[in-house]
Amino acid sequence: MQEILDAIMSGDRTEETYSELSVPESFEAVVVRKDEVDMFEGRASKDKDPRESLHIDEVPLPELAPGEALVAVMASSVNYNTVWTSIFEPVSTFGFLERYGRTSEAAKRHDLPYHIVGSDLSGVVLRTGPGVHLWKPGQECVAHCLSVELEHHDGHNDTMLDPEQRIWGFETNFGGLAQLAIVKANQLMPKPEHLTWEEAASPGLVNSTAYRQLISKNGAAMKLGDRVLIWGASGGLGSYATQMALAGGATPICIVSSPEKAEICRKMGAELVLDRREKDYRFWNDDYTQQNPREWKRFGKDIRELTNGHDVDIVFEHPGRETFGASVYVTRKGGTITTCASTSGYMHEYDNRYLWMNLKKIVSSHFANYREAWEANSLIRRGLIQPTLSKTYSMKDVGQAAYDVHKNAHQGKVGVLCLAPEEGLGVTNPERREPLVDRINRFRNV
Template identity: 60%
Template sequence: MKQFADAIVAGASGPELEAMPIPESFRAAYVRRDEQTMFEGSASADKDPREAVHIGEVATPELAPDEVYVAVMASAINFNTVWTSIFEPMPTFGFLDRLGRESRWGARHALDYHVLGSDASAVVLRCGSAVRNWRPGDRVVIHCNYVDDQDPAAHEDSMKASNQRIWGFESNFGGLADLSIVKANQLMPKPAHLSWEESAVNALCAATSYRMLVGDNAARMKQGDSVLIWGATGGLGGYACQLVLNGGGVPIGVVSSADKAELLGQLGVEHTIDRGAEGYRFWSDPHTQDEREWRRFGKKVRSLIGDDPDIVFEHPGRSTMGASVFVTKRGGKIVTCAATSGYMIEYDNRHLWMRLKQILSSHFANYAEAWAMNRLIDQGRIQPILSKTFTLDETGLAAWQVHHNLHEGKLGVLCLADEPGQGITDHEKRERIGEDRITLFARHAASLEAASSDIGNAAAG
């Protein structure tokens, strides 16, 4: 694959890339079927992705008619990368085996290893016989909605298809590799003003946030709506804040530290709640929620915006859902897409039905929604939230950092790109949008790291 990388950097044309032979194997980050019980009996926090993620050569699969081979320049870490690498809440090999029973092409995925990764920026190398809209040499980003068009429900909204999957999590051959196979309907144009790693971190979290807030399938935020955003500097929240600001809404960002509150201010969020400083304890013990804390939290929100929020952007799950339902405005909406703190949630149903609130479910995004969000990024209205970049060999370390919430924004991973900053082809556009806006999360993370290093050096001295 290094020959492809060198050719891409040198500006090889599509026909030149197409003439180069696809290798029989490629480097990838993967977990192994025979190790899926390695963490049995361990607490979730003690399960270490660094022990489960392997970096090595895997066999190149055959290309289906509706697929393309892509040279992966960069990828990213998502929470599903963590879940796959610690085999929680269940090993993903069950997903691969189920896909393997669907068809001849699905059978390629049911292997004894699972290549991780649900984000990527890449270059098309080969196109299957049924691919119409893409050619070798196209620079693309990849969204993770893995679905075909044979289910009638998919023609209303592909996320409703019975065989809808998340690429790299419920399918094999994900983006944390030098090569991948993806369906043609996963491809979108790469924003020309962004580097490979800046482009690679967006699709999954950004499109998820778009569907939750903007698209027709969830909250449908209006101008002037106030939106409470949990984890507002995280992979989902960082995009949610920008979407609310871009759409004429009022974000209220909830974060866990003063540093993250400062970052929100730089992003343009006026109203922030540092839950660490406030000391909220929504659960008085593992089995009991404290309504007094809900009320204290609601009072804080009203002190900032003068009202209850129209929409709550909910993804932590168990730790926050009770508070989310309570604080939402009468007739308002709680939109949820995940449960990173636990999926067996509890809330007081009286505060839901008697005040006519709605809980809306949302899961990733269909192709139209992902494309619309990518267009906003391409226009410079929404910025990438890349905070730090790792090499493919460091995938386990990056996943460990996400597992323990030691990051802000998104963590990128260089695959065939051998250094950060490559892949920008429209420097004039980048200058017009603004380097400081594009790199805000990365600069903030670097300043925190430098400050921590200075403190450590001073203590050592």
């Protein structure tokens, strides 16, 4: 492994150098263990601690299948799916690996008593499997997390509709929180040259998800002038939606949970910000059995005060149960609620009168297809959208990183160094970086 790191640190990116490197028989990876899936039994979700369930184990390196690539991972990041995996909610991810393992000989490799987690990476290609020709050893890359088989006809209009669509590192094994990762070659994209390894690793999942959910024709198809309500606007997903709204000529209405998070939104250029904790909205009673429509109305009134009397065209939804009733209510007549994830609960409730009688639309969105992920990555590479990295951990502290995300004790994205020995490495185009430095760093140390 040291030989691989030395080659990467040297700056040499020739195919010959990396083709001649030997790859180790095993490597270190962040895993959850199958024999621990019941470890949190009896605890409430909020009391389940990723620091107890995430381990660094030495694991064997599997053979590459056709169409795959082996990547030396310099950095990765923590997404909420890593939190779900680590607390074994809503289900254990080992069920995903078992079902995948039954589909083919190559997929059997994924059905293991451990699950290597992580759905982001930046690094360098080391090897490619049979049939790969667009990617070569030595190329710097990032990876999006859509793993798709594309044998079924349904996947060939929009790969997210493929019945064999899975999220790498969550519904598959060999994820990005490791020294080495295995991805399909059609997950790879060029690393932004002006970013460090940890910065480049942080946008992948959330940036692509926000792009499809807000910009793509498969999501809300945001247009110039739209008013967009963004829940958790300074968080991992919302921070990219806020930037995209601003870059696309829309007006974001940023919903946050602290003055510090409100200030981050203003640093991004947003002017309309609501601190939901300061306003103390109580959309539900204390035991979450009944919603309070009067609070929806108070919330809508506060939004109209910010927007000069206008309701919002789009609601960018991801909290789920806690906020969904309010989201449906405050959307304008004919407007769109676009939803992915459900970090506060999957069983959404809303008053259908406000949807059906006002011709509103609920649009579901899940990650992104390769084209959408590529376009989202292009926005990063061109400096139109910035990474929102706030803090970086070493791989040995990944449990704490996941704990912070679980407790919402973070801003933007939380990065993890894998092979990279320290922060700040990996920039190959400092000229492009120089005018963007302040924007790249605006989430750090907040």
